[in-house]
Structures are given as structure tokens and as C-alpha cells.
Amino acid sequence: MRTRWTIAPEPYDSAVAAALWRAYYTEVSDRWYLLHEGHATGPADLERGIAADPGDQLAHPTGELLVGRYEGEPAGTAGVRLVEPGIAELTRVYVAKEARGTGGAALLVAAAEEAARALGAARVRLDTRSDLVEARALYTRLGYEETAPHNDDVYAEHWFGKNLSGG
Numbered sequence: 363m364r365t366r367w368t369i370a371p372e373p374y375d376s377a378v379a380a381a382l383w384r385a386y387y388t389e390v391s392d393r394w395y396l397l398h399e400g401h402a403t404g405p406a407d408l409e410r411g412i413a414a415d416p417g418d419q420l421a422h423p424t425g426e427l428l429v430g431r432y433e434g435e436p437a438g439t440a441g442v443r444l445v446e447p448g449i450a451e452l453t454r455v456y457v458a459k460e461a462r463g464t465g466g467a468a469l470l471v472a473a474a475e476e477a478a479r480a481l482g483a484a485r486v487r488l489d490t491r492s493d494l495v496e497a498r499a500l501y502t503r504l505g506y507e508e509t510a511p512h513n514d515d516v517y518a519e520h521w522f523g524k525n526l527s528g529g
Contacts, residue, residue, distance in 0.1 A: 449486075455470060
């Protein structure tokens with residue numbers, strides 16, 4: 363079966379990466395604000411949040427940003443970065459609404475795991491929030507196991523890890 367997805371490395375500061383980061387951040391920020399504050403993210407808070415994480419940690423030699431294109435159009439991202447020797451963090455896993463349900467998220471995570479191996483990682487870890495139930499289900503389905511906290515990020519509520527075979 364041919365997939366309609368292609369996945370390739372992308373500079374973290376490209377226009378495509380910036381547009382996907384904005385879409386991802388807007389969605390997860392709005393989701394948090396709606397749940398906790400009853401309104402979408404304010405424009406100033408949105409711009410501050412996007413600017414606070416430019417993605418430079420996803421550049422070689424210690425990171426990689428991948429962009430997934432669905433039927434040729436940019437539709438998703440996944441990034442990895444080494445956080446300590448042998449351990450990578452999975453971040454920015456996102457699939458645009460119009461491409462959800464097409465298998466892209468699993469393909470992006472698999473490509474990110476491969477990139478983590480290439481960076482020398484034997485283990486991948488991540489954190490996520492309770493309200494991101496789809497993400498938690500995806501990670502569990504892909505073999506990630508919930509772990510003890512590995513950071514003190516104010517928004518982290520669930521922590522996951524996965525050993526990479528052959529890493």
C-alpha cells in the first residue's frame with residue numbers, strides 16, 4: 363500500500379517549519395486556555411509563546427526537525443533533540459486537522475525515532491498534558507510507556523519513554 367505521506371528533514375527556521383509551529387502552538391495553546399480560562403489564547407500571549415521556542419534545539423548536530431507532507435502539502439511535524447548522552451526528547455508532534463486520520467502521526471513518530479537513533483539515542487522520552495488525550499493514546503499505541511516525571515515543566519502532566527532497539 364502506498365502512503366500519501368512523505369517525511370523529510372526541514373530547517374527549524376524555514377517558512378514551512380514556522381507555519382507548522384504556529385499552527386501547532388495555536389491549537390495546543392487555545393485548547394489549554396479554553397479548558398482553564400474559558401477563552402482562546404490572546405494574541406500577545408500567542409506571539410510570546412511562539413517566540414519563546416524558536417526551535418533552534420532541533421538543529422544538527424544534536425537535533426532534527428522533520429516535516430510530513432500529505433499529498434505534497436506540509437501537514438505535520440515531529441522533532442527530536444538530544445537531552446543527554448543516549449537520550450532524545452520527542453517534541454512538536456503535530457498533524458494538521460485536514461490530514462488527521464491518515465496515518466501521518468505514526469509515520470512522523472517513526473521517522474523521529476529513526477532520527478534519534480542517528481543522533482546516537484538509545485531511548486526517547488517526552489512529556490504531554492492530560493487534555494491531549496489523542497497524543498497519549500498515540501504514544502501508548504506506539505510502544506511508549508508512562509514513566510516517572512523527568513522534568514518540571516509547568517504544563518507537563520504525563521511523561522513517557524521508549525527504548526529504541528538497535529540504538
